[in-house]
Amino acid sequence: MSERIYNLSAGPAVLPEEVIRSSQEAMWNLSGTGIGVMEHSHRDKAFMAVIEKAESLCRKLAAIPADYDVLFLQGGASTQFFMVPMSFLGPDTTADYIVTGVWSQKAIAEAKRFGKVHVAGTSEEQSFSAIPAASAIRWSERPVYAHFTSNNTIFGTQWTNEPTPPDGVPLICDASSDIFSRPIDVPKYGLIYAGAQKNLGPSGVTLVIVRKDLVERGSSSLPTMLQYRTHAKEKSLYNTPPTFGIFVMAEVLAWIDRNGGLAAMEKQNQAKAKVIYDYLDRSSMFRTTAAAGSRSLMNICFRATTPELEDKFIAEAKKRGFSGLKGHRSVGGMRASVYNAFPPAGCDALVAFLSEFEKANG
Ligand SMILES: *Cc1c(COP(=O)(O)O)cnc(C)c1O
Numbered sequence: 001m002s003e004r005i006y007n008l009s010a011g012p013a014v015l016p017e018e019v020i021r022s023s024q025e026a027m028w029n030l031s032g033t034g035i036g037v038m039e040h041s042h043r044d045k046a047f048m049a050v051i052e053k054a055e056s057l058c059r060k061l062a063a064i065p066a067d068y069d070v071l072f073l074q075g076g077a078s079t080q081f082f083m084v085p086m087s088f089l090g091p092d093t094t095a096d097y098i099v100t101g102v103w104s105q106k107a108i109a110e111a112k113r114f115g116k117v118h119v120a121g122t123s124e125e126q127s128f129s130a131i132p133a134a135s136a137i138r139w140s141e142r143p144v145y146a147h148f149t150s151n152n153t154i155f156g157t158q159w160t161n162e163p164t165p166p167d168g169v170p171l172i173c174d175a176s177s178d179i180f181s182r183p184i185d186v187p188k189y190g191l192i193y194a195g196a197q198k199n200l201g202p203s204g205v206t207l208v209i210v211r212k213d214l215v216e217r218g219s220s221s222l223p224t225m226l227q228y229r230t231h232a233k234e235k236s237l238y239n240t241p242p243t244f245g246i247f248v249m250a251e252v253l254a255w256i257d258r259n260g261g262l263a264a265m266e267k268q269n270q271a272k273a274k275v276i277y278d279y280l281d282r283s284s285m286f287r288t289t290a291a292a293g294s295r296s297l298m299n300i301c302f303r304a305t306t307p308e309l310e311d312k313f314i315a316e317a318k319k320r321g322f323s324g325l326k327g328h329r330s331v332g333g334m335r336a337s338v339y340n341a342f343p344p345a346g347c348d349a350l351v352a353f354l355s356e357f358e359k360a361n362g
Pocket residue numbers: 011075076077078079103149151152153174175176177195196
């Protein structure tokens with residue numbers, strides 16, 4: 001197949017076409033050096049320019065203050081699940097977690113290896129179909145940090161505003177599936193982490209934005225590679241970083257910048273999601289599973305009236321050029337992931353197909 005189709009996969013996910021084209025070019029010859037981006041030493045000038053561009057675009061887009069480090073690490077968000085508690089939590093201290101889905105649960109399981117965990121809020125009783133109300137959150141006496149997941153990729157829920165921990169408690173966020181999909185108020189956070197493969201680039205790079213005083217506070221008895229200070233001090237070049245992934249991320253960030261930055265992404269993401277949610281709200285065959293007020297703009301989870309119709313829908317959608325619509329294996333149903341790079345025309349086309357399917361099978 002030479003034509004591209006609509007990719008609604010939850011991750012790795014769709015990338016902007018311009019980025020794929022410029023990456024093809026750079027794979028052959030980076031910036032006129034005669035050497036492809038994957039073949040350059042991470043110490044040479046051409047790659048230094050790439051990583052500096054990635055960092056400066058992150059800083060520009062999210063208005064990251066100077067007292068934060070921007071790190072490009074490996075191991076995915078799943079490595080941050082343990083690197084965070086390993087650095088800041090000990091047997092005699094407590095970290096607060098808000099549980100809004102599978103990824104929060106995985107983060108907690110890792111934290112429990114290092115210290116005490118207090119669940120400050122959870123939506124487990126609602127099968128994670130909602131974000132807990134601010135009034136339902138109970139922080140512990142003196143947590144070393146407060147952790148939450150800004151967008152729940154599997155359940156299709158998203159925080160509209162970040163939770164507010166007690167004064168002086170660093171807020172830590174797993175933003176893997178909505179990073180840079182909307183403006184983010186970095187000074188409210190101690191540390192933000194995200195695997196790149198949903199909104200920022202290919203898998204293999206993890207973006208970490210961390211306040212410098214936390215970098216300093218982290219345990220210094222850990223293996224060198226597992227200390228934030230190592231990567232902060234060496235500007236993510238202590239060892240060989242994922243050079244190609246960082247290149248593609250820089251291209252994605254430049255694409256976001258050319259298209260109006262995070263405020264413009266938010267506006268477009270709201271419009272894209274609205275087209276689909278509006279249809280689901282009108283439909284008598286399909287319904288969204290996320291509670292009103294908690295609906296994700298990135299991952300739209302929905303069900304049909306019967307599992308047989310769901311299987312038929314997913315199979316026919318695939319034939320019509322919509323890939324990746326099957327919901328996560330733990331929840332079933334359907335999920336349309338419409339990250340930054342998913343085109344508005346794709347949302348319109350999906351709604352047209354939903355409507356056609358409903359008419360033919362209703
Ligand atoms: C995908 C995802 C992860 C897992 O990321 P890896 O990079 O595969 O470790 C963690 N948290 C959230 C919210 C995710 O969407």
